[in-house]
Amino acid sequence: MTIPALNPTQRARDLEAVTEETFDILVIGGGVTGAGAALDAATRGLSVAIVEAQDWASGTSSRSSRLIHGGLRYLYNLDFALVAEALAERGRLLTKLAPHLVKAQPFLWPLKQRVIERAYSAVGVGLYDVLAVAGAGGRKTVPIQKHLSKQGAKERFTDVRDDALIGAIEFYDARVDDSRMVINLVRSAVRHGARALSRAQVVGFVQDAGGRVGGATVKDLESGEEFTIKARAVINATGVWTETTQAYAKTTKGxxxxxxxxxxxxxxxERINARSGMFLRTEKSVLFIIPWRHYWVIGTTDTAWHEQLKHPVPTAADIDYLLDHANAVLSANLTRDDVIGTYAGLRPLLQPVGHDEAKSAKVSREHTTLEAAPGLVVIAGGKYTTYRVMAADAVDVALGKVRAKELPSITKDVPLLGADGFDAFARRAASLGAEYALTSEQVEDLLDRYGSELPALFALIDEDPSLGQRLEACPWYLRAEVAFACLYEGALHLEDILIQRIRLNSTTPDRGASAVDEVAQIAAPLLGWDDERTASEKANYTARAAAELAAQEQPNDAAASQARIEATDVTPSSL
Structure with a gap:
């Protein structure tokens, strides 16, 4: 089975190609918005290059709540258009674009008052359902709300405290493997002709005498060499690095x-006995308790961050805040000893002049796209769920009104890799799983990660049966998944595998450190590492894991940030 590959061979080929061509669009930033823009442009028939300074999805796009949602809380701000847009995108992702990666997920909204709260909450959730159906052309893509008594709520969420509710409303949103979504977007763009380079940092723009941007100077962080990529338009989709990147251009706009x-x-x-997730409003933000097969994700916070941008980290106070708010409704009484993983991300929120940072949760998630200089388009804001709309807007602005009308976006009808024929393939999965001695639970896990690309994973096992074994450090994953990450998903370093692909960094107590020997043994021959390089990769990741664990014990952002940056980056950059 031939499928689009991101790997060292592809990277070397694209590295040579980007210095020889002039592209219609150069996208800077390999998060969900940048990856979406690359796919959008490529499927319009444009020539596209995309560069990312770190690994694909290594910034905000791999540190989300792992939800695809309409933003129920935005209805309280009367952001009806934003919610409607997000719900329409949720429907597309669930049914056509990425049904393997995006799954419907029920949540309970606990009620404390019998009449008034249930009534206004029902109206809000009812409007949410109406907007979702309207956005899907009259079809239901998830079940509509259901009102539950206290007993009914406890049947779905056994470990809820008796005094935490008198009943609940069950509503649906969706969960997503956020980093894998981005990687699939990049691979899908490559499938349609895009050139893609990770670990390639923009360090300047090419501008003519009139100030028009015609490309960028890029540093290959793997080799240290600099080169120029020429492009008719450049899209800056660098999230919290937006201001840093746009400052390379000689412009007063941005x-x-x-x-x-x-x-x-x-x-x-197993620490929380429940069949549903839970949604709570707090004084600062919202709190989701989100079920995954092997664990629960609980978050989030919303506070201004003033430290280095590359490695945001939780503090001890952050962790205690989430535990306290979760325990306000949980009878499970979670403690720090129950926490097997943590992660932090930075939301790029548009900042109005005179904005009060203490109220960042109230800043709108709506995005803005503008031409900061001739040929340079900047996009920021928005939310993960609406990445496709943001991407289309950025490409439209880059093309200009006339050409954008001639070449409209078609990504609402373009399934991502793994989505093609997913439903039909899923019906055959059980028989395929039996052939490889996999349990039904393992097959379902693999389908949720690879969709209809699963035969390519099985082909690796056919070539090397040892890859069919589970990882000793974490039986949630097969050894073949490490190989797939190296051969098809663009992993260049040990940390790329353990953080964005085999996600042990955020889901195991030692942040995946116990897996380094086994994972490196599989990755080394596939990525061409000698003994010295292998040892260096292992040492680097082990130091990173230790720094992250030290950081989360610190009392404040400054101390946590300092503890984290004690570990040297695997590819040092100026970010």
Missing amino acids: LKVLASKGIHIVVPR
Whole structure:
């Protein structure tokens, strides 16, 4: 089975190609918006290059709440258009674009008052359902709300405190493997002709005498060499690095963003007895308790961040905040000992002049796209769920009104890799799983990660049966998944595998450190590492894991940030 590959061979080929061509669009930033823009442009028939300074999805796009949602809380701000747009996108992702990666997920909204709260909450959730059906052309893509008594709520969420509710409303949103979504977007763009380079940092723009941007100077962080990529238009989709990147251009226009930190904790699945997730409003933000097969994700916070942008980290106070608010409704009484993982991300929120940072949760998630200089388009804001709309807007602005009308976006009808024929393939999965001695639970896990690309994973096992074994450090994953990450998903370093692909960094107590020997043994021959390089990769990741664990014990952002940057980056950059 031939499928689009991101790997060292592809990277070397694209590295040579980008110095020889002049592209219609150069996208800077390999998060969900940048990856979406690359796919959008490529499917319009444009020539496209995309560069990312770190690994694909290594910034905000791998540190989200792992939800695809309409933003129920935005209805309280009367952001009807934003919610409607997000719900329409949720429907597309669930049914056509990425049904393998995006799954419907029920949540309980606990009620404390019998009449008034249930009534206005029912109206809000009812409007949410109406907007979702309207956005899907009259079809239901998830079940509509259901009103539950106290007993009914406890049947779905056994570990809820008796005094936490008198009943509940069950509503649906969706969950997503956020980093894998981005990687699939990049691979899908490559499938349609895009050139893609990770670990390639923009360090300047090419501008003519009139100030028009015609490309960028890029540093290959793997080799240290610099080169130029020429392009007729450049899209800056660098999130919290928006101001840093646009400052390379000689312009007085641009966007200003506020970096708002959101943290999450991870606890074992067996620690909370429930079949549904839970949604709570707090004094600062909202709190989701989100079920995954092997664990729960609990978050988030929303606080201004003033430290280095590359490695945001939770503090001890952040973790205690989430535990306290979760325990306000949980009879499970979670403690720090239950926390098996943490992660933090930075939301790039558009910052109005005179904005009060203490109220960052109230900044709208709506995005803004503008031409900061001739040929340079900047996009920031928005939310993960609406990445496709943001991407289309950025490409439209880059093309200009006339050409954008001639070449409209078609990504609402373009399934991502793994989505093609997913429903039909899923019906055959059980028989395929039996052939490889996999349990039904393992097959379902693999389908949720690879969709209809699963035969390519099985082909690796056919070539090397040892890859069919589970990882000793974490039986949630097969050894073949490490190989797939190296051969098809663009992993260049040990940390790329353990953070964005085999996600042990955020879901195991040692942040995946116990897996380094086994994972490196599989990755080394596939990525061409000698013994010295292998040892260096292992040492680097082990130091990173230790620094992250030290950071989360610190009392404040400054101390946590300092503890984290004690570990040297695997590819040093100026970010």
